[in-house]
Amino acid sequence: MLMLHRGDRVSDVARTLCCARSSVGRWINWFTLSGVAGLKSLPAGRSRRWPxxxxxxxxxxxxxxxxxxxxxxxxxxxxxxxxxxxxxxxxxx
Incomplete structure (x- = not known):
């Protein structure tokens, strides 16, 4: 997000981070919808149904x-x- 804020293009950010442009796009959407909290990782896997x-x-x-x-x-x-x-x-x- 900082790279985009300073004016880097999505394709440049993707190349620098070795990821797809679509991944950068998802991060932008998460940030737009939820701010910094939207960038936090979710727990892996599905939640348990039984404690x-x-x-x-x-x-x-x-x-x-x-x-x-x-x-x-x-x-x-x-x-x-x-x-x-x-x-x-x-x-x-």
Missing amino acids: FEHICSLLRELVKHAPDDFGYQRSRWSTELLTIKINEITGFQ
């Missing part, structure tokens, strides 16, 4: 049982199987 504590509680309950209690043909849990079961219960994918 972490609830997932931990569910995990503790699951490991009290063997996988074969739920119809799986295994005697021990693997991280993959726990993930599958948690996703099945919570509806996550």
Whole structure:
């Protein structure tokens, strides 16, 4: 934004920062709409649907049982199987 404010062209800013002109355009839009706050990074990824504590509680309950209690043909849990079961219960994918 400072480079643009001092009069640099969008293409010059993009070249200097090694990014696309469209990226500079997005920054301009964010700044125009929200000021400096619009330039702050958002947290990565989507937000969780279930609080972490609830997932931990569910995990503790699951490991009290063997996988074969739920119809799986295994005697021990693997991280993959726990993930599958948690996703099945919570509806996550």
